[in-house]
Amino acid sequence: MLFTALLVGACNKKSADPTGVYAIHGVQDVTIERGNIAAMALVVEHKEGPQGIVNLAISGLPNGVTAAYNPGNSGTPSFSTAVTFSAIAQADTGTFPVSVEAKSDQMGNKSYQMKLHIKKAPDCSAERIGNYATSEVCSSTQYTYTSSVTAGNTENRIMFPDFAEFAGLNIYADLECLTNTIAIPTQTANGITVSGSGSYSVNQMVIHYTATQDSITVSCTMTMNKL
Numbered sequence: 001m002l003f004t005a006l007l008v009g010a011c012n013k014k015s016a017d018p019t020g021v022y023a024i025h026g027v028q029d030v031t032i033e034r035g036n037i038a039a040m041a042l043v044v045e046h047k048e049g050p051q052g053i054v055n056l057a058i059s060g061l062p063n064g065v066t067a068a069y070n071p072g073n074s075g076t077p078s079f080s081t082a083v084t085f086s087a088i089a090q091a092d093t094g095t096f097p098v099s100v101e102a103k104s105d106q107m108g109n110k111s112y113q114m115k116l117h118i119k120k121a122p123d124c125s126a127e128r129i130g131n132y133a134t135s136e137v138c139s140s141t142q143y144t145y146t147s148s149v150t151a152g153n154t155e156n157r158i159m160f161p162d163f164a165e166f167a168g169l170n171i172y173a174d175l176e177c178l179t180n181t182i183a184i185p186t187q188t189a190n191g192i193t194v195s196g197s198g199s200y201s202v203n204q205m206v207i208h209y210t211a212t213q214d215s216i217t218v219s220c221t222m223t224m225n226k227l
Contacts, residue, residue, distance in 0.1 A: 020046065020047075020048065020049035020050040020051050020052060020077075020106060020107040020108075021046075021047035021048045021049050021107070022044060022045060022046050022047055022054060022077045022078075022102075022104075022107050022110075023044075023045050023047060023110075024042055024043070024044050024045075024056075024100065024102055024110065024112055025042070025043045025045060026040060026041050026042040026043055027040070027042065027100050027112040027113075027114050028040060028114060029114055029115040029116070029117065030085055030114065030115075030116055030117070031116075031117040031119065032065070032085055032086075032087045032116070032117070032118055032119070033087070033118075033119045033120070033121050033122075034064075034087050034088070034089050034090070034091050034093070034118065034119070034120055034121045034178065035087065035088065035089045035121055035177075035178035036086075036087060036121075037084055037085060037086045037087070038084070038085050039082050039083065039084045039085075040082065040083045040085070041080065041081075041082050042056070042080065042081050042082070042083060042100070043078065043079075043080050044056070044075065044077045044078060044079050044080070044081075044102070045077060045078045046076075046077035046078045049107075050106055050107070051076050051077060051106070051107070052076065052104050052105060052106020052107045053074055053075065053076055053104060053105075053106070054074065054075065054076070054077055054102050054103070054104040054107060055073060055074045055102070055103050055104065056069065056073040056074065056081065056083075056100065056101070056102055057073065057100075057101045057103070058083065058098060058099070058100060058101070059098070059099045059101055060096060060097055060098040060099055060116075061085075061096070061098060061116070062091065062092040062094070062096045062116065062118060063091065063092045064087060064088045064090055064091025064092055064118075065085060065086065065087045065088075065091050065092075065116065065118065066085070066086050067083050067084070067085055067086075068083070068084045068086070069081050069082070069083055069084075070082045070084065077107070083100075085116065087118055089121070089176055089178045089179060091118050092118060093118045093119060093120055094117075094118060095115055095116070095117050095118075096115065096116045096117075096118070097113065097114075097115060098113075098114050098115065098116045099111050099112065099113055099114075100112040100113075100114065120155070121177050121178055122177065123155045123156055123177070124156060124175055124177035125151065125152060125155070125156050125157060125158050125175055126151070127202075128149050128158050128175065128200065128205065129149050129150060129151055129158065130148070130149060130226055130227065131146060131147070131148050131149075131226070131227045132146065132147050132148070132149065132205070132224035132225060132226055132227060133146060133224070133225045133227055134146065134147045134222055134223070134224045134225075135222070135223045136164065136220055136221070136222040136223075137220060137221050137222075138218050138219070138220035139218070139219075143165070145165055146227070147160070147162075147163075147165070147224060148160075148161055149205075149224075152172050152173075152174075153172075156174060156175045156176075156177060157172055157173070157174050157175070158172065158173050158175065159171070159172050159173075160172070160173065163194065164209075164211065164220065164222065166190065166192060166211075167190075168189065168190045169189050169190050169192055169194070170189055171184060171187060171189065171194050172184075172185075172187070173196075173198075173207075175200070180199055180200050180201065181197065181198070181199050181200075182196075182197060182198040182199060182200060182205065182207060183197055184196040184197065184198075184207070184209060191213055191214075192211055192212070192213045193211070193212045193213070194209055194210070194211050194212075195209065195210060196208055196209025196210065197209075203225060203226040204223065204224065204225050204226065205222075205223075205224040206221070206222070206223050206224070207221070207222050207224070208220075208221050209221075209222070
């Protein structure tokens with residue numbers, strides 16, 4: 001009877017878990033505008049059992065988004081870290097499923113799900129619309145005149161009617177609101193091909209462009225001050 005009791009007790013005894021138990025707190029959905037950052041604070045908590053190093057990683061990030069850890073992405077629980085998501089100006093926009101992955105040889109692996117929302121930066125084209133006192137230098141010749149900027153047909157786009165005083169040369173430019181830069185993609189109107197780039201501040205735009213007509217190309221710089 002004693003032997004039987006000992007045998008039953010041995011069979012009912014819970015064997016020790018060879019791995020430790022931990023949990024990650026703070027995983028949540030994050031929203032970022034292009035060109036900005038957002039942080040998520042994480043706590044890796046030791047629950048019970050043996051301890052070991054836990055390594056964190058973020059998977060599923062969209063194009064143009066990175067994740068950095070402060071002070072780092074590994075440690076022995078319990079420990080804390082902050083994940084900073086950074087979205088460049090050209091990052092993909094939308095809602096993306098992202099995983100917070102935790103791996104540990106001593107404590108096992110875990111995966112937590114979240115959503116990353118990447119939003120467009122606010123449209124900045126409205127601030128550029130208006131009339132400008134324009135000074136233009138082509139080679140060594142300077143011109144001064146009044147020009148106008150109108151709304152484009154898409155977000156962060158503006159139009160230059162009669163660009164550089166060429167009648168009927170209506171050129172569009174795309175604004176990068178985060179860097180205050182202007183891009184004039186190559187385009188042709190009335191037999192003139194134009195391309196260029198520039199920058200803008202509160203009341204001024206500076207544009208460098210080339211214009212080609214009948215195999216003749218000129219390079220010019222125009223400085224536009226808002227009236």
